[in-house]
Each structure stands twice: as structure tokens, then as C-alpha cells.
Amino acid sequence: MPATARDVLTPDALSLLQTVARAGSFAGAARELGLVPSAVTYRVRQIEDALDALLFDRASRQARLTDAGAELLREGERLLGEVDAVASRVRRVATGWESQLTIAVDAIISCGTVMELADAFFEVAPHTRLRLRDEALSGTLAALTSGGADLALGVALLEQGTAAGLHARTLGEIDFVFAVAPHHPLAAMPEPVSDEMIHKHRAVAVADSVQNGTGLTLGLLAGQAVFTVPTMVAKLDAQLRGLGVGFLPEPMARPYVETGRLVAKRVERAPRVVRPSYAWRETGPLGPGRGLQWWLKQLESPATRKALLDRHASALVG
Template sequence: MASPRDVLTPDAFGLVQAVADHGSFAAAARELGLVPSAVTYRIRQLEDALDVLLFDRSSRQARLTAAGNELLCAGQQLLQDIDAMAHRVRRVATGWEVEFTVAVDTTLSGTTVMELADSFYGLAPTTRLRLRDEALGGTLEALTAGRADLALGVLVEPGTTPGIASHELGDLDFVFAVAPQHPLAAAGEPIPDEVLIKHRAVAVADSAQQRANALTYGLLAGQDVLTMPNMRAKLDAQLRGLGGGFLPEPLARPYIEAGRLVAREIQRGSRRTIRLSYAWRNAGALGPGRALQWWLAQLESPTTRTALLERHRAG
């Protein structure tokens, strides 16, 4: 009889997953390009080696037993561990991370981020670069949850979060603005809350997946809100007169100068300044990889930090 070490392979986990997904040995065989008897034989081999039943065959549909479900859960973790081991080995050999993910808050300059990505590829790295849009509390959460290696435009200081380091990016001014055709464009200033609440606000959706990490800025209780996926979409909605709200001043500036937006003073202050930072995950015993080293070196430049905050291209 085969031992568990002989039969517990990545292919075996994939086979069990296919049968579980389709609820049928025959359907799994069709997907995998096998004959049904081969699938039945290999599942039986697994069951014999482990001395358990992986599937309940008492009905027309093959259903995972509790033992089968546990095998799949443990198998997924094992496959992740294998991938992580391969990444560590490759990292030791080359110094480059296999993949490097940068979470970028949508308040920052996309043009500057693309220029940084272009320069990074000029190094001919073996690292796969991944950029992901985030907003508000989701920018830091992407880092702390392990979905990113570097986060740009963090609103909340990570403080003493284990394994996370941070540095100040800079201050970003926000201005309250509406389209010239919007009713608030002609309202008396400063606009009080009782007038503001009668008009729709435009907000950016927090990308945090955990509710406890979500943030809200500048909204009045009971106010109608149009929620947009990112800061560029929020700008577009305000240009169309769909509502009002705070925008990064460097982003709004060319539209204000062109008369497509009107900056307004509200009772709670027409301008706000938010301090942003960037944060990264410490790499542990191996130390920072070459990709993280390069990005952190770029962020040491005041010119780069200023460009991330201010170099917005008008559409």
C-alpha cells in the first residue's frame, strides 16, 4: 500500500478539488482529460493511504466528508508553503523578490507612479511588479494584511504595528469644490452645515476589507452621498455637477483655474491639510530585497515625494 507521502502531491490535491467542485468523478475526469476509472482509482489510493473516506458516495453527487474537507484545507496551506519556499530560494539566489506589490492611495499622482514603474523596469529586474489602487484605510490595511509590500499615501500612522516601518511622505492640501452649475456655487459663504446637508456629497469608497479599518472624512450625518471607486472618478463626478466635496488641491487646481470647478468656503473650513506617509513590511531575516531597496531609495528624494503629492495631470 502506498504511504501518505507517496500520494499527497499537488496533483492529488487538484484531483480532490476537481471532484469536490463538480460533485462527480466523471465530470472531474472530463475536466482533467482523464477516464473516470483513473479518477476513481487515484481517489481510492488516497483514501487507502490515509485510511479515511474523502467523499460520501451514498447519493448521486460526490460530497466531501469532514476528513476530505480538512485534507483540502491543509493541502491549500501546504501548496502556499511550497510556493513560499520556492520564493525564498529564488530570493536568496538573485536578491530580487519574486513579486513586489505597491498599494497606492488614489489621492497620489498616477503619472509619477507610472514614471517610477518605468524606471524600475529599466533595471531589468526578475521581480514581477504589481500596482494596486487603494483608498483611505484600505491603503494601510493592504500592507498589514499582507496584500502589499509597500504602501504609498497612508492616512493613519501604523504606529507600533509589528513588522511595519513607515516614513513621512508629506502634507496634502484639500479644497472644497463644486462645478459652476451646481447650486452651492452661488450659495453665500461660508456655507453652513444646514445648507450643505441639503446637497449630495461625492466621496471615495474606502477600500478596506475590514469594517474596523474603514475611514470617513467630511460627510454630514444624514447627507446624501454618491460613492465613487477612486479619486479620479470623484473628480469626474464633481465636474459633472453631481455633488460637492473635498479634492486634493493639486488635482483640483487646473480645473479651478479653467473655471470648470469653483472653490467654496464652508463653515467647517474650505481647506484641509492631511499628512500622508509611506510604509513597508520588514523582510525578516533575509533583509529587504532589491525591489524594496530601490523603491525606498526613490522615496528618500524630496523631489519624488513632492511629485507624488502634486504632479496631477489634467484630463
């Protein structure tokens, strides 16, 4: 009896197809998997025969996905994610510890402090995989609400209507300063600097990491030229180089202002203050796993919350 789709679409088979697509050839996939190329070709052909669909275009030396192959990999990735989720839930029931914990970390959060917490976490939960996601602006909350993260650090925009099923606590308060390089034209301007004068110069902005929609921009003036960068550290670097101007978290800018590598300028507009939160999703009848409970316990400490917002002194070296 010929193999059916249910026979061939196993997690191992889907992983094999992902490897071929990533490697770009059957030979490359065989090297990654420690198999001979003919074995990879045979297994792919089995799947194609069962589905009655060509998954890879073999017209060139590269194994390029057909439209049908791309659709199968999209659905396969979802199915593998569901298998992992089932395994995680089973392990949760058995031990209370999550098999994986994902934390969305906003651009304003101290990376060094998060790493120190991760180090301590691995001491008590060596078998839980920890995944950190770099996020910014509305993307931090979106990572949580979409199910892509279990905990979000630095949610700055927790609006009414977007927080259904979420729990949130305030991390604290963080001031932003308008800062420019000492060789930038605005460094010599009298204070307070007007929006009209700021508008004449390029701003540096961190890109919103949200995947769907237009995202948010903060601190920009309508029609102002913008240099968009992926992280807050990249924004700091760009402003140190005089590539643009903008607001920076005061703790991140402080060591560079103190050494003269940045000049903090008073501006006409109201001071910018952000009150970020940390948030986590409802976790169903089982409640939070022991891993999430551990992180929430650490976040109860005022010293930990303060460090997450303030300890940016080593954002850049040199």
C-alpha cells in the first residue's frame, strides 16, 4: 500500500524539509544531517509522492521551494510549534518547569541586568531553554499578546483594550534626555532648543519591532529627516557619531554626557518621562510555570527593577 500523507508528514520529515530549504540543496542538507544525498532525495520524493505535489524545483543545482513547498513549510513550522507546545505542557504537568520560556526585552531595558538574571535562572532551572527576544515600542507588547513571549520587560504602552488576559506591574520611571554629539551644530545652540531648530536636523529613531501594522514613532517631528536603527544601543552609537539627534534614556546617556562625548540640551517641549511595565500572559488552569514564577519573584525586588532601567553604563565599549 502506498504511503499516505499522514504516514510521511512526521516531525522528522518536516525538519528534513526545513533543512533542505535552509541549505539550498540536497547535498548541503545531507552534510548537515550526516546522511548521503541519495537518502535525503529519497525521503523528499516519498513525501512528494504521498502529497502528489512537487515541493522543490530541481531545474537548477539549487533546491528551490515551489509554492506548494513553501506552503507546506509554513504549515509545518506551525505544526512543529504545536508539538513543542504539547511537549511543554506535558512536562509542566510532570515537573512544573517549562521546557522553554521566552522573554521579550524592550530596547530601554539593561541587557547586562537581564544576562545576570539569566545566569541566576540557569542555576535553578538548567533544563529550561531560555529565549530572549529584542523588541521595541509596541512590538514588546505585541510579542506577548501574540503568544510569542511568556514575559515582556519594558512595556511602555499598555493601553486600555490591548491588555485583555494580561497581568502587568510597573518597573519604575525613566527620564529621557535630548542629546547630541559635541561636534553637532545643535551642541552650540542656546537653550532651550526649539522644535523649529530641531526640525532642521536628522533624528535617530529606534524601529518599532511590531511585525504587523505601521508601528509607532516617539519624539519625532512631522516631516523631520530620520535615520532608523534597530536597537537603542545602535541609536546611542549613531548619536555619538553625530549622525543625528534625539532623546536617549538618561541612564544610558549619563556616562557619555559626564565624559563630554554627548551634550545634553534642554528643549522647549515638555520633558519626556516613560513609566514602563513588565507583563505576562494568563497561563490557563495550570497557572504560571515554575520558571515564570521565578522571574516574577525576582521582579518583586525594587533593586532588580531599578537595575533593569538604570544600569546602562557599559552599553558601548571605547
